[in-house]
Amino acid sequence: MADDDFDETPEVWDEYQWERFLQQQDRNTEKYFGLLEKYLDHPERDNIIAREMGWESHEEEEEECWEEVSEEFCDEQDSEQSEASDEDFDEFSKSPIYQDTLKLHTWINSWMDRDGTLKDEPEAIRLATRSAVCGAKLAAALCGDEYTEIGMTIAYLKRGLKAANDALDAAAKLVDLGKMTPRQRTSVNRLLFRVRDRIVDLMSEYRAEWRKRYGAS
Structure with a gap:
């Protein structure tokens, strides 16, 4: 399922929609770490990973958004984006x-x-x-x-x-x-x-x- 499938979030998702979303996040995370391992020592690593992950949109925006997006994907996945206090x-x-x-x-x-x-x-x-x-x-x-x-x-x-x-x-x-x-x-x-x-x-x-x-x- 493409990421675009989740761009327009329904007001309330059921368990199956959440499952598909979490599975997509798992695939994205697995892909990200695979690319990170593959291009770890490459001088253009960040740009290559951004392109492969589909994060490239406007060249002038890449440098600004890369650090924020990269940090998000490097977070411990077992937290599953929990914002519990x-x-x-x-x-x-x-x-x-x-x-x-x-x-x-x-x-x-x-x-x-x-x-x-x-x-x-x-x-x-x-x-x-x-x-x-x-x-x-x-x-x-x-x-x-x-x-x-x-x-x-x-x-x-x-x-x-x-x-x-x-x-x-x-x-x-x-x-x-x-x-x-x-x-x-x-x-x-x-x-x-x-x-x-x-x-x-x-x-x-x-x-x-x-x-x-x-x-x-």
Whole structure:
């Protein structure tokens, strides 16, 4: 989908429109970092990347807008452009789902610290990173206020759910590799399923609220 498809933003987007938008942002980000790696030492790097990304419009404007646009794309993507205030996050940090993700991170970190070889094991790294991504997506979804769009919240929750499922898959592969015992897998799965169940419940609640406000999609 072209960026132009999102130029005229509807008054309210549903979860599917937000999903498509976030997927486009992911593709743009992946393309940007690929170009950055390819042309890292090229003397015309900035101009080449701007042209490849389609940021070129008027030559005289390029120099002014490049720094602002570049910084935007270099921001940590796990924040997912969240503008949540400290007060919003403080409220989120008291929620049951945040406490569950905190317990999950603590368990994984302790497990990896006990075995130094796990830091070089791809599936262990995937378990840790996807669990962390899950927490980041939940923060992006829930650190909002009454004006936060419901469709956006659901789209972020779906991303958190996918990250949790990826973490479950990594744990299963670690058992197959002999890097995690069945008992350890039971422990981490219990934490992951608690997070997953809470995400599914939240998605149901927000979808019900969407139908209440806007009718069926």
